[in-house]
Amino acid sequence: MNNVSVHINNKTMYPDCPPYSPSEEYPEFIFKREDVVSENNPVYHAVRDMLKNLGLDEENYGTPKWNPFCELINKGDTVLLKPNFVYHDNAGDPDIQSLVTHGAVIRPIIDYVLLALQGTGKIIIADAPQANADFETIVERNGVKQLVDYYNSKNVMIELIDLRKNAYVGGFDTGLRVDLKGDPRGYVLCNLEDKSMLQDVANPDRLYGADYDRNFIVKQHTNGHRYLFSRSVLDADVVISIPKLKTHRKAGVTINSKNMVGANGDKNFLAHYRVGSPADGGDEFADDVGLLGRLHYKWRRFAMDNILIKNTKTSRYQYFLMNVPFGIIHRLYRAITGRDYVMGNGDWHGNDTVWRMCLDLNRILLFADSKGVIHKEPQRKYFCVVDGVVAGEENGPLEPTPKHAGLIAGGNNPFFVDFVCAHLIGFDPYKIPVIYNAMKLDGFCYDEQDIRAYCEKNGASVDWRSVNLHFKPQANWKGYIER
Incomplete structure (x- = not known):
């Protein structure tokens, strides 16, 4: 069985109209024939094809019994879908296809989750966007609000949650920080202590979070390393990461590992860089x-x-x-x-802080129970589907240039998927700290030889190592990250 599957087709484009129903009546489709639409939906097919090429429930493929998530999801499970809803416009442009996860990618995932749950359990779509983002505008523009309304009309209740505890209404420098409703289940303070990747970092007194109060972030990473995790995430039996494939100013790329930033409820718990240049003891510029x-x-x-x-x-x-x-x-x-x-802001390839924070969040996701206690064994299942149909290059993650890649990738090991995706877009995974250091991390250490990836490009099977989509990196990573 493959642990990474990639579907690339230059004809794959997002359909125009929510709820992004399939344009073909697949044997396993859970709704009625009238829910199949005439509008072409290559995204639904791409996600389905990607799951098939993972070898999921292989013996039943092509029949009404096919249930690709049958081993991932049990009846009665709580399944949390974690997309990337980072911001509501792209440099003032309301077209956010290259910025956030599109509803058309989320649609088939929900259908296959419902198939596995068999009328039981719970589905939650949740993220904590950037602190100055407008959540309602995001889910309106990417079709997710209309998608949830569609399921509710079918008596399938899906929760859509803004996980942020607070936000800057009106912008960081012009607006004021206000409290939000946040996660209805509350938050869990998780302390990684000496298991944090920040444990031995130099000059922790220089840490900067995502707010102007540096005393707060330094305190969280003194005598321990604390994060404020969403209880909805920690209560989930299964988390399915659905990131947007983009370049990133601080991390080089944002795929699955970076996507877990949105599982933390208060952004100022997240160390993004250390102030000053390396000569000053920082890694900001x-x-x-x-x-x-x-x-x-x-x-x-x-x-x-x-x-x-x-x-x-x-x-x-x-x-x-x-x-x-x-x-x-x-x-x-x-x-x-x-x-x-x-x-400044740590926006360059010398940032040695942000990858540590990202891997800390992934450790919590995998090994923390619902009370925030860290265990040796994984506490929930972690699957991923990457939205790279229209991806983002150059000035990501907030102002990316759209890059039509026609790519859907996924797998049961999001770290493997990150490695493969970085390679596919033309970057060297060994030059990306959040990917390279995940390979060495206790608890999910791996080697490139462990990756078993199936890659289909324009209908033909190809060696994933031969593919280069030639993404342009963010300016401060140019000349460093390319392979």
Whole structure:
């Protein structure tokens, strides 16, 4: 049996209309004939084909008995689907196909989960987008709200949850942090202690999270390493990761390992970088940033630590007025150098912090029970389906350039899938810390030779190692990550 399956077809495009029903009456299809639509839906077929090529329930394929998730999901299970809902527009463009997981990819997964549950259990779709994102706009634009409404009309109740405990309404620098409803089941404080990848990191007093209060993140990673995990995630028997295939400013790529950032309810528990350059003991930007860049950086750091941290309307106005000349400096720096180190934020290939945080979250997902206690054995099943139909390259994860790759990938080991996908898009997995270090991590250590991948491209079986989709990396990874 294969542990990774890849379906690539340059004719695969998203269908236009929710609820993204299949255009063919497959033998195992759980709904009635009238739910099959005339609009062509190659995405549904691609997901189905990917599952078939994994060898799932192989003996029943092509019959009404085919149940690809029969070994993954038991009757009565709670199954949580974890897509990537990071933000509600792409550089002001409401077309977010390259930014977030599309509802057309989620649709067949739900159908096959329902098939396995046989009228029992529970299905949850949940994510914690970026703190300044509009969740309702995201799920409206990617068709997921309409998809959930469709199932509810069929008396199939599916929960759709924004897992964030708080958010910046109106933006990070202009809006104020407010509390949200959050996970209706609450949160679990998980302490990885010495099992954290941040345990022996140098200069932990320089850690920066996702908020202006650095004292908070440093405290969470002093005398232990704490994360605020969604209880809905930890209560699940099965988690199916459904990431968008994209480049990433801090991590190089965002696929499955990075996708688990959205399982944590409060973003400021998440260490993203250490302030300053390596010469200063940080990993926020390279040592070779010039005078103009450092000038802007010093202002930005001062503003974050002394003005924006106050979280008041007055502080936001003060920042807005004082930032005008520095915004001009920033634009000049980018025009002259073509780089964006000026903003710091750990957005480069020398970031040695963010991958540690991502692998910590994956350790919790796999080995923490519903109370947050870490065990030696996995506590839930972890499957993945990658949405790379329209993927994102260059300035990902928030402003990616759309890249039509026609790719759907999946498997029962998301770390294997990350490795294969990174290779397929033309990157060297050994140059991506969040992938390479997962190979060595106690509890899910592996070797490239353990990967058994089936790759189908435009209808023909090919060696996955021969494929190169030539994605363009984010600017600060260019010349480093390509293979």
